[in-house]
Amino acid sequence: MYNVLTMASENWNANHIRLLVNESATKANIRDAILWMANNANTEDTCLFFFSGHGEQSIDDNGDELDGLDESLRTYYNETILDDELEEWIGEVKAQKVAAILDACYTGGVLTPFQIEEVHEPDGFARDLEKANCVVFASGRINEVGQVFYDLKNGLFTYYVVQGLWGAADKDGDDKISVRELYDYTYPRIVKRLDIYESHYPQHPLLWPEDNIANKLYLVKLKTHIPKQIRVPMEYRTVQGAVEAAMPGDTIEVPTGTYNENLIINKPLTINAPSGKAIIQSVDTSLPCIIITADNVSISGLNCQGGLFGIEHSKSNNSTLTNNIVSNNVHGIYLIDSSQNIISNNNAFLNEGCGIFLNNCSTHNKIIGNNASNNSQNGIHLECSSSNIIDGNNATNNGDIGILLLDSGNTTLSNNLMTGNLYNFGVEGDSTSDFYNDVDISNLVDGKPIYYLVDAFGDVIDSSSNPGTVYCINCDSITIKDLTFTNNLAGIVFTNTSNSKIQNNYLSTNQAGIVLYESGSNTITGNNARNNSYYGIHLQYSGNNTLRNNLMTGNLYNFGVEGDSTSDFYNDADISNLVDGKPIYYLNGASGIVINSSSNAGTVYCINCDRITIKDLTFTNNFVGIGFRNTNNSSIENNSISENIVSIAFNQSSNNSIAGNNASNNSEGIFLVNNANSNVIKGNKVSNNIFGIDLEGSSANTIVGNIVCNNIEGLFLINYSNSNAIKGNKVSNNFDGIYVENTISNNIYLNNFISNNVNLYSGNSTNIWNSTEKITYFYKRKTYENYLGNHWGNYMGSDSNNDGIDDTPYNIDTDSDNYPLMASFEDFLLVETIFDTGASANPYPSFSGRHEGKIKPSVDIVVSKMYTYPCAGTGGHTKSIKLYENDALKASGNWSGYQHDWQNITITPSVTLKEGREYRYVIETGSYPQIIHVHNYTDAIGGTITCDEFTDANGHTYDNWIPAIRLS
Numbered sequence: 001m002y003n004v005l006t007m008a009s010e011n012w013n014a015n016h017i018r019l020l021v022n023e024s025a026t027k028a029n030i031r032d033a034i035l036w037m038a039n040n041a042n043t044e045d046t047c048l049f050f051f052s053g054h055g056e057q058s059i060d061d062n063g064d065e066l067d068g069l070d071e072s073l074r075t076y077y078n079e080t081i082l083d084d085e086l087e088e089w090i091g092e093v094k095a096q097k098v099a100a101i102l103d104a105c106y107t108g109g110v111l112t113p114f115q116i117e118e119v120h121e122p123d124g125f126a127r128d129l130e131k132a133n134c135v136v137f138a139s140g141r142i143n144e145v146g147q148v149f150y151d152l153k154n155g156l157f158t159y160y161v162v163q164g165l166w167g168a169a170d171k172d173g174d175d176k177i178s179v180r181e182l183y184d185y186t187y188p189r190i191v192k193r194l195d196i197y198e199s200h201y202p203q204h205p206l207l208w209p210e211d212n213i214a215n216k217l218y219l220v221k222l223k224t225h226i227p228k229q230i231r232v233p234m235e236y237r238t239v240q241g242a243v244e245a246a247m248p249g250d251t252i253e254v255p256t257g258t259y260n261e262n263l264i265i266n267k268p269l270t271i272n273a274p275s276g277k278a279i280i281q282s283v284d285t286s287l288p289c290i291i292i293t294a295d296n297v298s299i300s301g302l303n304c305q306g307g308l309f310g311i312e313h314s315k316s317n318n319s320t321l322t323n324n325i326v327s328n329n330v331h332g333i334y335l336i337d338s339s340q341n342i343i344s345n346n347n348a349f350l351n352e353g354c355g356i357f358l359n360n361c362s363t364h365n366k367i368i369g370n371n372a373s374n375n376s377q378n379g380i381h382l383e384c385s386s387s388n389i390i391d392g393n394n395a396t397n398n399g400d401i402g403i404l405l406l407d408s409g410n411t412t413l414s415n416n417l418m419t420g421n422l423y424n425f426g427v428e429g430d431s432t433s434d435f436y437n438d439v440d441i442s443n444l445v446d447g448k449p450i451y452y453l454v455d456a457f458g459d460v461i462d463s464s465s466n467p468g469t470v471y472c473i474n475c476d477s478i479t480i481k482d483l484t485f486t487n488n489l490a491g492i493v494f495t496n497t498s499n500s501k502i503q504n505n506y507l508s509t510n511q512a513g514i515v516l517y518e519s520g521s522n523t524i525t526g527n528n529a530r531n532n533s534y535y536g537i538h539l540q541y542s543g544n545n546t547l548r549n550n551l552m553t554g555n556l557y558n559f560g561v562e563g564d565s566t567s568d569f570y571n572d573a574d575i576s577n578l579v580d581g582k583p584i585y586y587l588n589g590a591s592g593i594v595i596n597s598s599s600n601a602g603t604v605y606c607i608n609c610d611r612i613t614i615k616d617l618t619f620t621n622n623f624v625g626i627g628f629r630n631t632n633n634s635s636i637e638n639n640s641i642s643e644n645i646v647s648i649a650f651n652q653s654s655n656n657s658i659a660g661n662n663a664s665n666n667s668e669g670i671f672l673v674n675n676a677n678s679n680v681i682k683g684n685k686v687s688n689n690i691f692g693i694d695l696e697g698s699s700a701n702t703i704v705g706n707i708v709c710n711n712i713e714g715l716f717l718i719n720y721s722n723s724n725a726i727k728g729n730k731v732s733n734n735f736d737g738i739y740v741e742n743t744i745s746n747n748i749y750l751n752n753f754i755s756n757n758v759n760l761y762s763g764n765s766t767n768i769w770n771s772t773e774k775i776t777y778f779y780k781r782k783t784y785e786n787y788l789g790n791h792w793g794n795y796m797g798s799d800s801n802n803d804g805i806d807d808t809p810y811n812i813d814t815d816s817d818n819y820p821l822m823a824s825f826e827d828f829l830l831v832e833t834i835f836d837t838g839a840s841a842n843p844y845p846s847f848s849g850r851h852e853g854k855i856k857p858s859v860d861i862v863v864s865k866m867y868t869y870p871c872a873g874t875g876g877h878t879k880s881i882k883l884y885e886n887d888a889l890k891a892s893g894n895w896s897g898y899q900h901d902w903q904n905i906t907i908t909p910s911v912t913l914k915e916g917r918e919y920r921y922v923i924e925t926g927s928y929p930q931i932i933h934v935h936n937y938t939d940a941i942g943g944t945i946t947c948d949e950f951t952d953a954n955g956h957t958y959d960n961w962i963p964a965i966r967l968s
Contacts, residue, residue, distance in 0.1 A: 168295065189315060289311065299324060363387045624645065647669050718739075727747075752793070860915050869965070
């Protein structure tokens with residue numbers, strides 16, 4: 001601030017300024033300086049108090065603040081200067097033109113719009129200093145903190161105030177800068193920069209009063225200056241020293257040498273150096289070698305190394321970079337929110353990111369004749385930056401893309417050479433307008449011309465054209481045939497193109513082979529898309545296309561269709577299309593079809609279908625393994641689905657079953673979206689995905705008995721996925737066990753959440769985390785009745801009555817699990833799901849032997865183990881069990897010896913004993929199991945059991961020896 005006032009302005013004399021920095025800026029010295037100003041200023045003078053430092057709020061101690069808070073400035077030694085004190089001091093200044101520029105936290109007082117409307121008068125510094133006839137320019141609103149940007153080596157507010165005073169704020173060109181002009185210049189730059197950098201701490205400078213006083217109060221009358229030449233190091237040892245000493249329009253000459261510094265350029269300057277021989281070596285690798293925030297800057301011949309950026313333009317316009325070398329930075333030349341610049345004949349190489357990068361509304365720039373090669377990412381990268389010209393550049397041997405236009409429409413490309421890059425050229429965007437570019441055939445990829453058709457009709461592109469890549473934007477009746485496409489972001493791209501043909505092409509080692517975006521009524525036949533790093537053939541928001549006899553092999557995702565509406569999925573693709581040698585099954589309006597292992601399907605889409613069964617298949621390397629759109633009453637059973645983007649996807653599909661599948665190593669495991677309601681997801685293993693089971697806007701589903709492990713998100717419910725039943729799932733080793741946001745009325749109980757990084761996140765949700773009715777259950781061989789919640793592996797409290805339920809609820813945001821389980825839910829045997837004779841009242845006599853008889857369940861019981869009640873103090877056990885139905889062996893199990901759980905035998909396979917059916921058992925016992933001495937026992941939980949014959953170890957037989965057992 002001192003430099004700009006004394007150097008750029010005619011109306012400030014150094015003898016009329018008191019500068020207090022760091023240790024000298026004590027409260028007493030500040031008071032004395034203001035008193036000096038009051039004693040020496042006359043009524044016609046302009047007086048300025050500028051403060052840059054810390055600020056804070058404290059409780060008002062005299063009742064004069066409408067918001068009950070005093071604002072204060074903090075000195076270097078942490079002394080407090082209250083707004084009341086500052087008002088008193090500045091009130092002694094009798095000049096008619098007094099301004100206070102305050103760069104500190106909370107300086108805005110109540111100058112937020114709400115407070116202006118409600119209070120109708122200013123508060124804080126503004127209210128108090130207004131009493132002193134002072135215009136206040138504050139760095140932010142009340143409760144806003146001042147932001148510091150280390151690449152600018154200053155507070156953001158002070159930086160742009162100073163830059164404005166160098167002349168940039170002179171909006172009307174009268175060589176005078178008023179407080180109002182300074183505010184109008186500073187405000188949008190601060191707000192925009194914080195928005196671009198996505199700061200969580202916004203800052204909105206404030207001016208009070210905003211009437212004609214601020215327009216008439218001129219801070220600077222700019223000096224008339226004849227541009228001069230400054231030489232480094234003869235006149236200034238460092239380049240930055242020369243920059244700070246220079247006046248706008250000066251030229252700085254930098255000779256051969258190495259300069260270890262980071263440059264900040266905040267005024268219009270020219271910097272010249274012998275090409276490539278003046279090295280700017282970044283001292284701080286986290287900062288740019290050079291950052292330019294002013295307009296009309298010219299830099300030529302520098303060699304910038306080792307910074308975050310070699311040269312950064314940050315809201316810098318009408319500037320020129322020529323003949324510079326930028327290497328070994330993160331990005332070489334970086335433009336952000338900067339327009340109408342010329343970037344020409346620079347050499348950007350060996351950077352960790354991109355050679356030349358235009359970002360965030362950097363428009364109407366010219367990128368001409370540059371070499372952008374051997375960078376780790378892209379040679380030339382445009383992102384959200386339109387209307388630029390890219391001409392005559394060489395982008396070769398970059399680690400990713402030669403030239404990429406991302407969300408950057410209306411760009412003109414000519415005479416650019418792209419060769420030896422992983423992908424030579426590409427255009428991506430979210431809308432058709434992002435693809436409207438002017439790219440002619442003078443642009444070459446590996447020596448072949450780019451064909452970029454816009455609004456074309458009837459063109460035929462074949463071997464005589466020899467194109468390297470083809471884009472068709474808003475075209476009709478185009479034919480692309482008999483060609484080879486390699487090493488581009490995409491081989492063939494259609495955007496808003498219809499009635500066209502893609503025939504007999506070979507597409508390999510691109511990121512994507514064929515991509516259709518918002519393009520319908522096309523025919524894709526006989527193409528071979530192989531070994532592309534992402535998609536083989538991908539249709540996005542593109543319906544009514546016909547696919548025949550296409551081969552997709554060795555791509556990360558061979559085939560895919562995605563869209564927002566059902567019409568996007570209305571395509572005609574038959575089983576002549578193969579993915580890794582397997583046919584695509586693409587069903588439209590089908591009913592009652594079974595697709596099983598005999599079909600050898602590679603991927604399955606069901607659009608508007610009903611009663612489809614898909615089972616016993618393996619799906620890999622496609623956009624989706626199985627996709628349902630508006631498909632109901634169908635089942636997906638016992639499939640292995642891996643290495644897809646989405647394993648199983650339901651969209652607007654209801655009353656379906658997903659059971660017994662293994663979904664692993666996908667981005668999405670099981671994904672229900674957009675009113676995919678009333679489905680049953682049961683008994684699946686979902687592991688090593690980003691999202692395990694993901695419900696978005698889908699309700700009334702049942703998620704039961706799944707193993708969900710090693711995902712980023714285990715169970716994920718958002719966007720009003722309500723009233724789902726989630727029970728009996730084992731959720732472990734995920735980052736988030738269960739994540740719920742904006743959901744209500746989901747009933748979540750009897751699940752295990754164990755060893756997740758975060759077992760639970762709940763935001764803006766009200767759900768039920770325990771059973772809604774009391775349940776009768778066995779726990780540690782005793783029967784209880786209570787509500788049951790979930791087992792949270794990281795939560796172990798106390799259980800005073802030993803019923804297995806923690807005495808203290810598990811808190812969940814605004815919810816709670818009121819009945820958290822002390823152990824895994826498997827240890828809570830529910831009466832309605834087991835067969836249990838219970839212990840025998842008279843277990844003796846007991847002897848080992850062979851039991852044969854019948855069990856008749858009264859409910860469906862899933863059986864995977866059997867517990868044998870031993871006589872007290874004995875090792876009574878079962879050696880083996882066999883279960884038969886109609887003489888067919890259903891399941892069996894064998895004893896593993898006296899180990900930890902020796903009373904239990906594992907039964908395989910897990911079998912469901914159906915209600916009302918008879919099952920014959922053969923049980924071999926050892927030692928002294930408890931015996932129920934009746935022929936027919938009707939008091940068992942879950943059914944009845946009879947003894948047909950017991951043969952003891954001595955060969956004696958009985959018909960009233962029933963083993964005391966529990967099947968669960």
